[in-house]
Amino acid sequence: MSFLPYAVAGWICLVGLYGVVTSRNLVHLAVCLTVTQSSTYVLLLAVGYVRGGGPPIFKGVKLGTSAVDPVVQALSLTDIVVSVTVLALILALALDVSRHAGTVDPDEIAGMHG
Amino acid sequence: MSWVPPLIVAVPLISAAVVAGGDHVMPSRLQDAIGLGALAAVCGLGVVLMLAAQTHEVVDWFGGWRPRSAVAVGIDFAVDPLAAGVTALAGAVALLTLAYARIYLEQAARLFDALFLIMCGALCGFVMSGDVFNLFVWLELMGVSAYALTGFEVKEIGPLQGAVNFSIVNTIGGFFVVIAIALLYGRTGALNLAQIGQTLSGHKADGLVVVAMTLIVCGFLCKAAIVPFHLWLADAYAVAPTPVCAFFAAVMTDVGLFGVARVYWTIFAAPFGSHSSAVLDALVWLGIVSALVGAVMAFLQRHLKRMLAYTVVAHIGVMLAGIGLLTSKGLAGAADMLLAHGLLTAGLFLVVGVLVAWRHEGDELDLHGRGRARPWLGVLWLGAAIALAGPPYVGVYLGHALIDEAASGGGRSWVQPLLWLADAIGSAALLRAGARVFLGLGPMDDPLLSPEHGEKPPRRRARLGALTAIATVFVVAGAVVSVIPGLNWGTVAAADRFRDRVAYAKVVLHGLPVPHAPALRFALEHSTLESLLYGAGATVLALALAALGLYRRNVPGAAAAAVGRVLSPPVAALKAVHSGVVGDYVMWLVVGTAVIGGAWAITLR
Amino acid sequence: MSRRARIVVVLPALAGLAALLAWSFTGLPGFGSFRGPYGILLNRVATPERHMTNVVNATTYDYRSFDTMGEEFILFAAVIGIVLLLREDDRDRRAEDRVRSEMVRSGGGLTVGIGVLVGLWVVAFGFVTPGGGFQGGVAVASAVLLLFAAVGYRAWSTLGNETVLDPIEGLGAGGYVAVGLAALASGLPFLTNVLGPGIAGTLWSGGSAAFVNWSAGIEVAAAMLLLYAEFLEAHAVPVMRGAS
Numbered sequence: 035m036s037f038l039p040y041a042v043a044g045w046i047c048l049v050g051l052y053g054v055v056t057s058r059n060l061v062h063l064a065v066c067l068t069v070t071q072s073s074t075y076v077l078l079l080a081v082g083y084v085r086g087g088g089p090p091i092f093k094g095v096k097l098g099t100s101a102v103d104p105v106v107q108a109l110s111l112t113d114i115v116v117s118v119t120v121l122a123l124i125l126a127l128a129l130d131v132s133r134h135a136g137t138v139d140p141d142e143i144a145g146m147h148g
Numbered sequence: 149m150s151w152v153p154p155l156i157v158a159v160p161l162i163s164a165a166v167v168a169g170g171d172h173v174m175p176s177r178l179q180d181a182i183g184l185g186a187l188a189a190v191c192g193l194g195v196v197l198m199l200a201a202q203t204h205e206v207v208d209w210f211g212g213w214r215p216r217s218a219v220a221v222g223i224d225f226a227v228d229p230l231a232a233g234v235t236a237l238a239g240a241v242a243l244l245t246l247a248y249a250r251i252y253l254e255q256a257a258r259l260f261d262a263l264f265l266i267m268c269g270a271l272c273g274f275v276m277s278g279d280v281f282n283l284f285v286w287l288e289l290m291g292v293s294a295y296a297l298t299g300f301e302v303k304e305i306g307p308l309q310g311a312v313n314f315s316i317v318n319t320i321g322g323f324f325v326v327i328a329i330a331l332l333y334g335r336t337g338a339l340n341l342a343q344i345g346q347t348l349s350g351h352k353a354d355g356l357v358v359v360a361m362t363l364i365v366c367g368f369l370c371k372a373a374i375v376p377f378h379l380w381l382a383d384a385y386a387v388a389p390t391p392v393c394a395f396f397a398a399v400m401t402d403v404g405l406f407g408v409a410r411v412y413w414t415i416f417a418a419p420f421g422s423h424s425s426a427v428l429d430a431l432v433w434l435g436i437v438s439a440l441v442g443a444v445m446a447f448l449q450r451h452l453k454r455m456l457a458y459t460v461v462a463h464i465g466v467m468l469a470g471i472g473l474l475t476s477k478g479l480a481g482a483a484d485m486l487l488a489h490g491l492l493t494a495g496l497f498l499v500v501g502v503l504v505a506w507r508h509e510g511d512e513l514d515l516h517g518r519g520r521a522r523p524w525l526g527v528l529w530l531g532a533a534i535a536l537a538g539p540p541y542v543g544v545y546l547g548h549a550l551i552d553e554a555a556s557g558g559g560r561s562w563v564q565p566l567l568w569l570a571d572a573i574g575s576a577a578l579l580r581a582g583a584r585v586f587l588g589l590g591p592m593d594d595p596l597l598s599p600e601h602g603e604k605p606p607r608r609r610a611r612l613g614a615l616t617a618i619a620t621v622f623v624v625a626g627a628v629v630s631v632i633p634g635l636n637w638g639t640v641a642a643a644d645r646f647r648d649r650v651a652y653a654k655v656v657l658h659g660l661p662v663p664h665a666p667a668l669r670f671a672l673e674h675s676t677l678e679s680l681l682y683g684a685g686a687t688v689l690a691l692a693l694a695a696l697g698l699y700r701r702n703v704p705g706a707a708a709a710a711v712g713r714v715l716s717p718p719v720a721a722l723k724a725v726h727s728g729v730v731g732d733y734v735m736w737l738v739v740g741t742a743v744i745g746g747a748w749a750i751t752l753r
Numbered sequence: 754m755s756r757r758a759r760i761v762v763v764l765p766a767l768a769g770l771a772a773l774l775a776w777s778f779t780g781l782p783g784f785g786s787f788r789g790p791y792g793i794l795l796n797r798v799a800t801p802e803r804h805m806t807n808v809v810n811a812t813t814y815d816y817r818s819f820d821t822m823g824e825e826f827i828l829f830a831a832v833i834g835i836v837l838l839l840r841e842d843d844r845d846r847r848a849e850d851r852v853r854s855e856m857v858r859s860g861g862g863l864t865v866g867i868g869v870l871v872g873l874w875v876v877a878f879g880f881v882t883p884g885g886g887f888q889g890g891v892a893v894a895s896a897v898l899l900l901f902a903a904v905g906y907r908a909w910s911t912l913g914n915e916t917v918l919d920p921i922e923g924l925g926a927g928g929y930v931a932v933g934l935a936a937l938a939s940g941l942p943f944l945t946n947v948l949g950p951g952i953a954g955t956l957w958s959g960g961s962a963a964f965v966n967w968s969a970g971i972e973v974a975a976a977m978l979l980l981y982a983e984f985l986e987a988h989a990v991p992v993m994r995g996a997s
Contacts, residue, residue, distance in 0.1 A: 036783030044774040047327070048767050054316065054734045055763045056756055063730070067319060074326040081334040082792065085785030090796055093806035093881055101808070103792030104799075106333065108812040109281055111887060112824045113326060116288045119831035120319050122980055123295055126838045127312050129987055134305045141756070143309050144728030145601055154933065154943035161826055162930040168833055169923010172916055210819040212945040219790050223819045259833045266830045273823065285823035292827050296834025311838075327774075334781040337789025356780025359773050724754075732754050735763045742769030749773065 039080035047073035060128035060138040064121050071117040075110045082106030149200045150208040153225040153276050156193045156235055160186045160269035168262035176258065180250060183261040187243035187268060194236030194272070201229045204661035205645075205652070207278075218657045220340035226278035226656050229642040230483055234399065234406065235272040237487065241398045241494060242268040248618045249391035252501055252610050260300065264395070267293040271399060275406055278656055280332065280415075281339050283407060284325050287371065290400065291318045298388040306601045307387040313730045314384040317377065320737060321370025328364035331356050332415070341414040342656040345649055349418035358752050361416050361427075362745035365408050366737075372404025374468055375438040376740040378461045379726055379733040382445070385457035386600065390501035393453060394622075397460045397497060398490035405464065405486075409471050409479060413647045424474055426751035430744060431472025432563060438465030439570035445722065446577040447697065450512040450597035452500045455581060456493060459536070459574040463489040463544070466567045470551040473563070476647060478554035480639035484629065485547030491626030492532045492543060496578070498619035499529050503585070505610045510603035512581040517588030525616060526586030528623045533578035535627040537571055539687040540680045544571065546630035549679035550640070556678070564682060572686040576693030583698060590698035598723060803946070803962070805880040813885065814962040814969070818944050822929050825969055829926045832976045832983075836915070839987040861903020868896025876970035886966045890973025897974075898981050906985075906993070913982040918975045925972025932964050 050070030057063040082103030088095065090104035132138045163186035167179045200206055206227040209215075213222025246264055253260065270289035277283050295318075299311030333339060335356055336347040348357060366377065373381040381401065385393050412427070420427055442461030449455035463485065470482035502525060504510045507518050519526055535543025548568065555563040583589045629635070645651065651662040700708070725736070754762075782788075799811040813821050876889030901909035911917075933944040946960040 036785065037778055037781075039784050040778040040781060041775070044771060044778065047323070047774070048771055051320070051734065051738055051770075052763065052767060054320070055731045055738070055759055057731065058756075060312065063316070067316065070320065070323055074323055074330065077327060077330045078333075080784055081330050081781060082787055082789070083785050084787055089883070090792075090808035091806055091882060092800045092808065097800055098797070101796050103787060103789055104795055104808040104812050105339070105789070105792050105817075106330075107809045108817060108820075109329075111809075111813060112281075112285060112820060115824050115887060116285075116322070116827055119292060119828050120288075120295075120315065123292065123831050123834055123838070124312065124315055126835045126983070126987075127299060127308055127315070129984075130299070130302050130838055131305070131308050131312070134303075134308065140312070140730045143305060143312075145305055145309055150942070151937055154937060158930050158934055158937075158943065161822075162927050162934070164826075165829065165923045165927030165930065168829070169920050169927060171919055173920070209942055210944050211815060212942045213816055216794070219794055221791075221794065222816050259837050262833055263830060263837070266826060270823070270826075279820075281817075282820055282823070285820050285827070289823055289827045289830060292834060293830045296830070296837055299834075299838055302838055302840065331777055331781065333789065334787065337787075337791050339791065354780050355776035356778075359777035362773065727754060729754070731756070731759055735754075735759050735766070738763055738770060739766040742766040742773065745773040746769055749776065 040077060043073045043077035043080060046070070046076060058139050058141070060131060060140055061125065063140060064124040064128065067124070068117055068121050071113065074113055078106040078110050078113070149197075149206050152193050152197050152200070153206060153208045153227050154210070156190055156197070156276070157269050157273040159189050160265040164262040164265040164269070167258055167265070171258050179258045179261060183246060183265055184243060186265055187239055187246060190268060190272060191236055191239030191243055194232055194239050197227055198229055198232035198236055201227050201232050204663055205655045207656055207659075214659070215340075215657050218343065218346065220279070220338060220343050220657065223282050224278040224340065224656060225276040226342070226652065227276050228645050229638075230646050231275040233483070233642070234275045234403065237490065238268055238271050238399045241395055241490070244618050244621065245391040245394045245494070248394070248498060248501070248615060249389065251614050252391060252505065253389060253606055260297070263293045263297050267297070267395070267400070271403055274403055278341050279339050280329050280341055280344065280411070284322065284329060287325065287407070288322055290403075291315070291322065291371070294396065294400065297392045298384045300389050300392070301387070301604060304387070304601070304604060309728065310384040310387040313380040313728070313733060316730050317380040317733050317737060318370055320734060321367040321377065323367075324363040324741065325367035328360040328367065331360040331363075340656070341410070342653040345415045345418055346653050346657065348415060351419065353419035353752065355749070357416070357419055358748050359745060362741065362748055364411055366741045366744060368404045368407035368411070369434070370404070370737065371401065372408070372464055372468070373401055373461050374434050374464060375441050375461075376736040378438060378442070379736060381461060382454050382457040382726065383728060385460065386451055386454040390453070390497055390504070394494035394497040397456065398494040401460060401464060402467065402486045402490060405467055405471060405482065409646070414649055414652060417647070417649055420752060423752050426748065428472055428474050430747055432469045432560070435465045435467070435469030435472055436563065436566050436570070438462070438468065439567055440465070441722070443570040443573035443577070445726065446574050448596060448598060448719065448723065449577070450594070451600040452503070452510050452512055452581060453497065453603070454600060455512070455577055456496055456500065459578065460493055462570050462574040463493070463536075466548070466551070466570065469563060469567055470547070470554065473551070473554040473558055473560070475554045475558060476640050476643040477550045477557065479643035479646060481547045481550030481554060483547075483639050483643065484550060484635065485544050488544045488547055488626050488629040489536065491622050491629070492536050495619050495622030495626060496529065496532050498615065498622060499525055502612055502615045502619065504603050504605050505615065506612055508605040511600070512584055513593055513597065515585045516590075516592050517585070519586040520588060523586070526582065528616075528619055529582040529586060530579065531627065532623045533575050533582055534687060534690070535623075536578065537575035537687045537690040538568070538683045540683045541630045543627050543630060545679070545683050546636060548683065549676070550636070552679045552682065553676060564678070568682045568686040569689070572689040573693060575690035576697060579690055579694035580697040583694060591701070596719075805962070807880050807882060807885070809883070810879045810885045810966070814879075814965050815946060818962065818965055821965070821969060822933065822944070825926055825929055825972055828973060828976045829922065832922065832979050835980060835983050839983045841987070858904050861899055864903065865896050865899045868899060869893050872896055872974070876967065879966050880963065886969030887973050890970040891977055893970070893974040894977035894981070897978055901985065906990070913978050913985070915979065915982070918979045918982070922972055922975035922979060925968050925970075925975060928968035929965055929972070932961055932968065936961070
């Protein structure tokens, strides 16, 4: 039981990667990337959890009470921002692609190859 | 001196904010001046830092948060001479390519400059950082600005395809880095490279450390474009604006390898010390395979920028093999190759830019004979191509010679011929293209070479003389790298320090600098006979293969036909793998990571 | 390669990756038993030293503020990239205002105001309770976006346009670096807290980390609004014009 959260993170990561590989639509692909990225948040936050610990907010709480790890939360915040920005960029690219090629299927826009 | 590293990053970033934020109110001359001034400052500060770091690492703790009893509280920059050298190179290359871009590209939004500045600043932050999550942040910042710059020509489908492939593959690489960070944090509770290394060094490596190394190395190798993570590179470099390609080829792709080296020697060298040959073999083999695949694919191209992109893959492979030998000479060889290959390849990209602006074509066959009116361009191109083959004391020779010594010193003498062969094939492709374009040799068509979409020339009438001058600077600088006095010893000494984990931990965590004697000897080192022979041989081979590439249909008889029949299925398969479809690329990424992880799981128990 | 062939190749590879990840997870401490020195140290010292009761934001804006600067610039660069990617020489920016109901318009307008205030409150109290520059910035941006949905495109475009937002975004991003440089200029390491730590549990806590917090908030709000503006102009406006 104590490794279930990590397993969940791993599962989400692999499902997202499968989605990226088999996607038929650039927008769907971008969202699959987001799914894979969310596995990294789950893993970070799961790693930092302290059983019985409260949030690392000490307003009105006595110093020294057990709290979960604050560093991974800060890291997840950065990770979320990165994910949002890359998602936005890929969606902008998808918009441009649909305007030029009339399709958003990644298999059909491969003009350059070999 | 510790105020210099933050400035190297802060100056380009704040300049980018000013240039972009003031886009509608500032005159464009002022924006240009700010951008070029910031990059000149980066270059200058990088040189200052390189000199200051000769005696001991320059360490700066951001926010003044120094470590407490060897637990790092804040983020640090720990700069050794190799890192400082990369920042100086990045600043210089960015300055010159931005100047080129100002002349070459149409009056697009100043936002181009802002992205360029951010990309350069992020790169400098990446090489100086001493904190593993900070490395990830700079990696992503470099990536985001690079994706947008790749897709700059939004009116064509090619740049969009390149940007899509680039962004998706590199983003997944970034995820792998974060998973590795989470694993390492779970084990050590630290994000500082020195502290993680210290904590891991006492214990035997188990599954977590092996998988963390796999994921973080594969993540950085996505950026560094090593087989099988390299497939995005040709798509992206063929379509990005030429000055952007020059910057990418000169420094950005190479910092992926820097990341691998940094992470290996600060974190993983200690737990894997006794099993290092498993790591070594994997990295060396990845390097050799990348070198050969890149070189062969380059030979199969007619689109000049795509050809150059594949030669970048080939040279990165050589550099990874050098790093993978895990000795100071190997690392120093990789660093010297970075310098030479970076400058020469950037120069070649800039020459292609001039060709496109002048003749409105970027394809070897379409340009047949049309370069003859500008012989100086031909001299630059052919000269750079020869320098990339590495004849004795020209161009990439120094790097190769150091790698040769490292390989034979480690008892792996089969490495050198393969690496020199790869360089020869890559140069042969460039020589063939140059002969066709500038000398008019060879037939007008060749079905072996893959046709691609044409490149749209820049709209404005560019001043070709100024562009050629900038390209000349790069090619000449790259060609003379092997004869810079003292570079040989300087890089080996710097590599020694880069690999010294204990000294690094001492200066970062305890503030006790371990003094090093500066190694600035001004003389030319005598290299081994073996390297001289390899260098001369590779050059001759490159010329021969180029001639073969031009005139292969004139080779008589049944033997040639038989060779053709044997070679065409593998060639077709190789081309099919480079399909341009991002789903395929991600598939290969997953396969590659699983295979490397599996290999290390078996060999590193 | 066909999609079918890709699936056949990638499934075993994903299985291999799964095995590797599972193997690595056995090396992690069990869920809930993590005792990392970095986190424990920060939980212990952040409030007494920096007078910030929200240790996560103390980490983000003070101890690891350099990472946050990089992160802010990632957002900045991405928005610049999107503006470049979605640029068009001759875009027609006029659009029909579609919202007809007076109740929606006035209710929406009121909600926008409340939303912006809540967002600013989240930014301001970031060092005391959960919140901070990034969260509050996104909240403010979402509230302003409500202008488009509830009030109309014309009202939205008075705020959601480049001329207004570019300088604000530049101010936010540049301001962050400027705070760092100010510390450098006074002889301290980059991004050192040059003002005192303030009083814990109140609006004034954290010293110059508060400036960094607000820079981030301003930059994030402006960046998200620019992002929405670009996508709306590029995609929604033609759709609206086509449908009217």
